[in-house]
Amino acid sequence: MADLATTFAGIRSPNPFWLASAPPTDKEYNVVRAFRAGWGGAVWKTLGEDPPIVNTASRYGAVSFNGARIAGFSNIELITDRPLAVNLSEITAVKRAWPDRALVVSLMVPCAEESWKRILEAVEDTGADGVELNFGCPHGMSERGMGSAVGQVPDYVEMVVRWCKQATRMPVIVKLTPNITDILAPARAARRGGADAVSLINTVQSITGVDLDLMAPMPVVDGQGTHGGYCGPAVKPIALCMVAGIARDSESASLPISGIGGIATWRDAAEFIALGAGTVQVCTAAMHRGFRIVTDMIDGLANWMDQAGYRRIEDFRARAVRHFVHWEDLNLNYRTVAHIDPDLCIRCGLCHIACEDTAHQAIAARRVNGRRQYEVIEAECVGCNLCAHACPVEDCISMVPVSTGRPRLTWKQHPNNPERREAAE
Amino acid sequence: MDGDRLSAHRIPRTVIATNFADCAPALSHDEAQVAAARCYFCHDAPCIEACPTGIDIPLFIRGIATGNLQGAARTILDANIFGGSCARVCPTEILCQRACVRTAQEEKPVAIGALQRHATDWLFAQKVQPFARAPATGRRIAVVGAGPAGLACAHALARLGHAITVFEAREKPGGLNEYGIAAYKLVDDFAQSEIAFILRLGGISVEYGRILGQDLALSALRQDFDAVFLGLGLAGANRLGLPGEDLPGVANAIDFIAALRQAPDKSALPLGRQVVVVGGGNTAIDAATQARKLGAEEVSIVYRRGPEAMSATLEEQERAQVTGVTIRHWAIPVALEAVAGRLAQVVFEHTRPDSAGRPVGNGERFALPAQMLLKAIGQHFLPAPLGAEGPRLEGGRIAVTGDGETSLPGVFAGGDCIAGLDLTVQAVENGKIAARAIHRYLGF
Ligand SMILES: Cc1cc2nc3c(=O)[nH]c(=O)nc-3n(C[C@H](O)[C@H](O)[C@H](O)COP(=O)(O)OP(=O)(O)OC[C@H]3O[C@@H](n4cnc5c(N)ncnc54)[C@H](O)[C@@H]3O)c2cc1C
Ligand SMILES: Cc1cc2nc3c(=O)[nH]c(=O)nc-3n(C[C@H](O)[C@H](O)[C@H](O)COP(=O)(O)O)c2cc1C
Ligand code: SF4
Ligand code: SF4
Ligand code: SF4
Numbered sequence: 012m013a014d015l016a017t018t019f020a021g022i023r024s025p026n027p028f029w030l031a032s033a034p035p036t037d038k039e040y041n042v043v044r045a046f047r048a049g050w051g052g053a054v055w056k057t058l059g060e061d062p063p064i065v066n067t068a069s070r071y072g073a074v075s076f077n078g079a080r081i082a083g084f085s086n087i088e089l090i091t092d093r094p095l096a097v098n099l100s101e102i103t104a105v106k107r108a109w110p111d112r113a114l115v116v117s118l119m120v121p122c123a124e125e126s127w128k129r130i131l132e133a134v135e136d137t138g139a140d141g142v143e144l145n146f147g148c149p150h151g152m153s154e155r156g157m158g159s160a161v162g163q164v165p166d167y168v169e170m171v172v173r174w175c176k177q178a179t180r181m182p183v184i185v186k187l188t189p190n191i192t193d194i195l196a197p198a199r200a201a202r203r204g205g206a207d208a209v210s211l212i213n214t215v216q217s218i219t220g221v222d223l224d225l226m227a228p229m230p231v232v233d234g235q236g237t238h239g240g241y242c243g244p245a246v247k248p249i250a251l252c253m254v255a256g257i258a259r260d261s262e263s264a265s266l267p268i269s270g271i272g273g274i275a276t277w278r279d280a281a282e283f284i285a286l287g288a289g290t291v292q293v294c295t296a297a298m299h300r301g302f303r304i305v306t307d308m309i310d311g312l313a314n315w316m317d318q319a320g321y322r323r324i325e326d327f328r329a330r331a332v333r334h335f336v337h338w339e340d341l342n343l344n345y346r347t348v349a350h351i352d353p354d355l356c357i358r359c360g361l362c363h364i365a366c367e368d369t370a371h372q373a374i375a376a377r378r379v380n381g382r383r384q385y386e387v388i389e390a391e392c393v394g395c396n397l398c399a400h401a402c403p404v405e406d407c408i409s410m411v412p413v414s415t416g417r418p419r420l421t422w423k424q425h426p427n428n429p430e431r432r433e434a435a436e
Numbered sequence: 437m438d439g440d441r442l443s444a445h446r447i448p449r450t451v452i453a454t455n456f457a458d459c460a461p462a463l464s465h466d467e468a469q470v471a472a473a474r475c476y477f478c479h480d481a482p483c484i485e486a487c488p489t490g491i492d493i494p495l496f497i498r499g500i501a502t503g504n505l506q507g508a509a510r511t512i513l514d515a516n517i518f519g520g521s522c523a524r525v526c527p528t529e530i531l532c533q534r535a536c537v538r539t540a541q542e543e544k545p546v547a548i549g550a551l552q553r554h555a556t557d558w559l560f561a562q563k564v565q566p567f568a569r570a571p572a573t574g575r576r577i578a579v580v581g582a583g584p585a586g587l588a589c590a591h592a593l594a595r596l597g598h599a600i601t602v603f604e605a606r607e608k609p610g611g612l613n614e615y616g617i618a619a620y621k622l623v624d625d626f627a628q629s630e631i632a633f634i635l636r637l638g639g640i641s642v643e644y645g646r647i648l649g650q651d652l653a654l655s656a657l658r659q660d661f662d663a664v665f666l667g668l669g670l671a672g673a674n675r676l677g678l679p680g681e682d683l684p685g686v687a688n689a690i691d692f693i694a695a696l697r698q699a700p701d702k703s704a705l706p707l708g709r710q711v712v713v714v715g716g717g718n719t720a721i722d723a724a725t726q727a728r729k730l731g732a733e734e735v736s737i738v739y740r741r742g743p744e745a746m747s748a749t750l751e752e753q754e755r756a757q758v759t760g761v762t763i764r765h766w767a768i769p770v771a772l773e774a775v776a777g778r779l780a781q782v783v784f785e786h787t788r789p790d791s792a793g794r795p796v797g798n799g800e801r802f803a804l805p806a807q808m809l810l811k812a813i814g815q816h817f818l819p820a821p822l823g824a825e826g827p828r829l830e831g832g833r834i835a836v837t838g839d840g841e842t843s844l845p846g847v848f849a850g851g852d853c854i855a856g857l858d859l860t861v862q863a864v865e866n867g868k869i870a871a872r873a874i875h876r877y878l879g880f
Contacts (some may be wrong), residue, residue: 077501078473357537360479376480382482403476404541 013316013322015309017051018287020182020208020267022140024051024113026309027280028261031271031292032117032143032186035302037091037102043108048302052113053291054210054313057090057145058098058134059119059157060126064089072219072230072239081181083245084295085219087150087230090119091399095133099388102137112289115184119145119417120330122167124174139180142287144175146197147213150239159213162188165200172204185267187211187253189246194253208270209257210292212250214240236436243295247273251286258287258332262353275304276310284324285331339422347394349373355407358383362398362408370397441778442685442706442807447705447733455729456702459620459755460550461522468554471547472501478537483548487514488534488857488865493532496699497551505775510560510566512552517591518584518864520560520630521613523553526861527622527718560633569639570597575878578603578661580648583611584860585851586667587634588867589874594639596875601661603646611851613860615694618722619702620729649821658846663874666822666834666842666849667867670815670858676714680772681811685779689723689812690714703730703747708807710734712782714769715812716746719754724761724811736762736804738769740795742789768797772809781805817853831855840870841877848874 015026029052030036030045037056045053066088074083106114116139120126123340134142146162153160161167168185175183185201187194189212201209216238218228228236250272257263270288274280275296283291296304321327349363351374363374363385373391377384387398399408422428463471475497485495492511499508507661512519528534528549536545559566575598579586582604590600608614613627635642646652648668657664673688677680685708711732713724716739728735737756739746742765746753753763771783783803787795817833819826827842827849828835834849836842842849850866852858 078470357540358482359476359537360481361476364479383482 013321015051015313015316015326016290017290018288019113019269020112020141020184022052022115022182023111024290025111026051026312027284027288027290028305028308029053029113029115029269029290030297032296033298035090035294035297038093038098039105042101042105045297045302045305046105046109046112049305050112052115052140052290053116054115054117054143055098055102055139057117057119058095059090060121060130061095063094066092067232069232070137072217073243073368074219074245081243081295081299083217083219083241084243084298085214085217085230085239085241087232087239088396089150090117090145095130099133099137102134102139106138111418113141114139115136115141115143117143117145117186122156122161122171127171127174128178131175131181135179135181139181141184141207142175142179143184143186143210144171145186145213146171146243147186147211150216150237159188159190162186162197162213163191164198168197169200169204172201172206176205180206180218182369184208184210186271188213188215189249189253189272190216191208194256195260195263198257198260198266202263202266204316206266208229208267208269208289209263210271211253211257211265212246212272214242215246215249217241243299244273244275247279251282253288254288255332255335258329259335275299277308277315279391280308280312281327282331284328286335287329287332289324289328341420342421343425344415344417344420345412346415347396347412348389349396349398350409350411351385351387352407352409353384355404356385357404357407358385359403361401361403362383365397370395374398442486442708444638444704444706446707446709447703449701452703452730456619456623456726458623459618463547463550463554468500468551471551472497474538475501475546476537482535482537483532483546484590487515487532488859488863489522489868491515491519491532491552493548496555497546497548500551500555505555505558505671506562506564506566508555512556512557515565515632516861516864516868517588518613518630518860519552520556520633521584521617521622521627522861523549523556523862524626524688525613525617526859527749527752529749531861534544534784548628560629565636565802567595567637569595569637572599573597573880574638575603575662576600576660577663577665578657579665579667580629580652580657580840581605581611581667581669581851581853582609582642583667583851583863584613585669585853585863585867586665587631587640587848588609588864589638589665589667589848589871590867591634591637592868592871593874594637596871596880598639598662598875598878600640602640602642603648603652603657604642604644605647609642609644611667615697616690616719617860618693618726619697620726633725647821649823654821654823654844654847656823658844662878663846665840665867665870665874666827666847666853667851667863668817668821668849668853670852671818671821672816673811674814674816676769676811676813678769678772680774680779683772683774683779684777685807686772686809687811689715689719689810690815692723692810693719693726696730705730707732710804710806711736711808711810712804712806712827713737713810713812714782715739715814716741716748717812717814718748718752719762719815720810720812721748721756723812725756725759727808727810728756728759728761732808734762734876735760736764738764738782738784738804740766740768740769741789742766759879767802768795769809770797770801782809815852838869840866841875846877848877 032054036053072085076082185206220229267289269290270283271292280291363376366374402408496508496511533545539545563736579602610627711727767784785797786800840848848870851863
């Protein structure tokens with residue numbers, strides 16, 4: 012049986028599944044229920060200075076897709092709305108009762124060294140395993156010069172991390188905001204400041220929809236709305252790309268990464284780990300279905316690892332990173348054509364209309380004895396695979412590699428590239 | 437003893453009310469969303485081709501999915517003005533839903549009928565009129581028969597600006613929608629509220645109690661109107677040809693069903709304890725199922741061939757069986773036996789297929805005790821109302837071209853009185869096609 016135990020920036024947990032700093036980790040009651048359910052760790056809901064902030068009603072927006080609820084989720088909540096002392100004493104109690112679980116405390120205070128020092132000392136007394144600096148929250152706090160207001164300025168990130176590293180012996184994880192053009196800038200800054208790890212992504216600035224009766228953005232608070240932070244399944248591709256970008260960057264690759272964003276299943280987690288993450292954090296999936304989802308996450312990951320022959324997380328961690336290349340390194344002489352399995356085809360015509368209206372007119376619609384028949388015109392097919400995505404039947408359209416008889420050729424070497432380097436080089 | 441006679445109130449009224457409740461209740465908003473999301477929005481969708489009225493099914497389902505119920509309902513009603521009742525009575529399992537690619541994929545079609553009802557119910561509840569009439573043309577058309585065929589034709593013609601007079605023999609419109617379809621398919625007087633909606637368009641006046649062949653002549657209609665449409669349905673019920681066929685207790689299934697549909701209190705209908713239905717079509721199934729639901733203790737359908745030859749769909753057969761009806765195959769009635777002047781039992785002879793597959797008796801007999809025998813062995817067209825100079829017939833029904841034109845210039849026909857599927861949806865299509873042909877015939 013695969014061993015799921017992880018050590019991340021010196022913090023041990025029995026499995027890589029942590030709860031992200033958010034409502035699921037808001038208080039002792041929730042975190043204890045989570046640990047009972049089997050979660051390997053939790054990042055406590057972000058603490059700040061007293062007096063606590065105040066939250067609105069309502070707080071969440073969600074996007075349903077084709078009847079699937081919470082395909083994307085957004086919130087306009089702020090950090091914890093409970094007094095600091097209450098949180099600290101609960102953190103102390105939880106860590107004492109659950110010594111084998113990772114308990115990390117998320118922090119966000121004004122951008123002044125004194126503030127960070129004060130809160131770090133208080134957290135150290137709880138026995139928590141580490142801290143996560145919340146440089147990511149895109150709403151409410153950023154307007155007060157905290158959260159993503161810091162995370163968007165690499166120099167501030169570096170400065171605050173340096174203060175923190177000087178003030179505490181606890182591992183410091185920096186939580187990055189995706190609301191930035193190049194994720195490498197804050198990641199590198201965090202490394203320069205001495206961060207022990209990064210975690211990403213925090214939520215993406217968003218409006219989930221517009222209430223057309225009230226003419227207000229959602230979620231609506233008394234007839235008005237504000238931008239929120241987007242998360243859930245919809246943001247996973249964005250998060251994967253940012254995680255992988257850091258994992259392959261020579262300057263920041265040495266940083267452990269806690270992957271966050273749209274993780275709901277063991278497979279999502281495996282994908283983040285394959286792209287370099289050492290642990291993963293979950294929020295929306297738990298808020299949608301409760302803590303019990305971790306049972307299948309643990310079991311599913313272990314079963315998959317057994318089948319794939321991986322004994323430990325490290326055995327496959329970052330394995331996909333070396334295949335994550337820049338576009339100019341892809342082989343332009345590689346060719347595939349669509350192939351339709353006529354036995355699986357249900358004759359919905361979606362491949363035809365997709366290719367006909369919006370791609371390369373490479374699927375013919377015929378009637379043979381009155382029966383619909385869809386056929387790929389191989390000479391016209393460019394191998395874009397749009398049809399395979401549109402086809403509702405699993406494995407009905409496959410993209411079959413065809414030999415071009417030509418050697419590997421990248422854009423760097425391509426004759427059409429004015430800045431080409433010779434292939435012989 | 438009660439068991440020997442027909443009697444009412446066999447089971448409590450409340451149980452009857454439950455038994456005759458909507459057999460396929462409306463979808464909730466969420467159910468409709470989930471059902472609509474299953475549609476792939478096929479290109480050249482096979483379901484459209486399988487709908488006799490050619491409703492753009494992917495388009496209306498997309499309207500449901502996006503919250504455009506008004507557009508969805510209009511798409512349906514534009515192709516099929518009886519889209520509301522068709523959503524309830526169409527045997528979708530042999531039409532659109534059988535052709536749905538999801539049937540090929542996973543034997544679970546998109547719930548097209550239920551979604552069609554969802555959209556049309558919404559529109560009816562809004563009380564909006566989606567159609568307007570074209571400017572009046574001054575042309576007048578007579579429609580005989582206010583069934584689905586006649587009213588579909590009348591509606592389409594009225595939309596085009598013509599003035600329509602419908603002559604209907606009965607006191608109510610709807611044809612078999614009102615008198616024939618099983619009660620649990622069209623609850624809450626839906627047939628009448630749908631027709632009220634259809635007539636609200638304007639331009640259609642209906643004269644009830646007007647019978648072609650009695651107080652109306654086809655020749656006179658041809659003179660008084662610019663064109664005539666005949667939607668007469670099938671007025672004749674086939675007979676067994678056995679002695680005793682007029683005994684008390686023996687009835688036509690369609691008459692039994694009509695009485696049931698019209699009864700203000702179903703529990704007051706006289707009913708046998710044991711009921712035998714002869715036939716293999718939907719009429720047999722509906723009569724038997726409704727007799728069971730009314731409280732008959734033993735109900736059997738006896739059919740002269742095997743299950744695969746029954747024209748009732750498998751789903752309909754199953755509905756009857758689940759209701760407690762016994763379906764017996766390969767037997768024909770050979771004698772009706774009476775006690776004290778009333779039907780007491782029906783004697784059957786087993787059949788087997790001859791070399792051509794036709795059922796022939798094998799000499800072995802059995803008897804089923806029955807206080808009631810319902811005959812459902814088919815209906816036929818009665819040509820008498822057409823008079824001496826009526827249109828040409830073919831196979832016992834009115835002969836028409838693809839456009840519904842009969843052998844008489846200006847006289848068109850559609851629905852059950854012409855050849856083709858005897859289904860509501862087919863009658864509607866016939867009416868719609870004939871309306872277009874009449875419009876052209878009038879020179880437009
Ligand atoms: C018991 C039963 C159950 C059925 N169940 C279904 C079902 O579940 N689904 C389905 O799709 N189809 C079903 N059908 C078939 C469907 O009802 C018919 O195909 C459809 O009603 C035919 O429409 P129509 O307008 O041609 O005829 P009809 O509905 O029969 O209408 C004919 C109209 O013409 C009138 N008329 C007749 N003669 C004259 C005259 N001389 N003068 C004036 N008016 C006249 C009649 O009173 C009637 O109103 C069923 C039929 C029966 C008998
Ligand atoms: C309601 C809500 C509140 C959140 N509050 C915090 C917070 O206080 N601190 C923080 O670092 N991230 C916060 N987040 C962001 C999550 O920790 C996480 O980064 C994000 O939701 C992406 O993960 P997911 O797709 O699994 O939800 C919050 C998210 C949600 C939905
Ligand atoms: S791969 Fe692209 S070009 Fe080829 S058939 Fe499919 S959609 Fe058309
Ligand atoms: S999309 Fe797939 S199932 Fe549909 S017609 Fe094309 S190959 Fe067949
Ligand atoms: S065949 Fe089925 S899936 Fe395709 S358009 Fe029709 S209802 Fe939708």
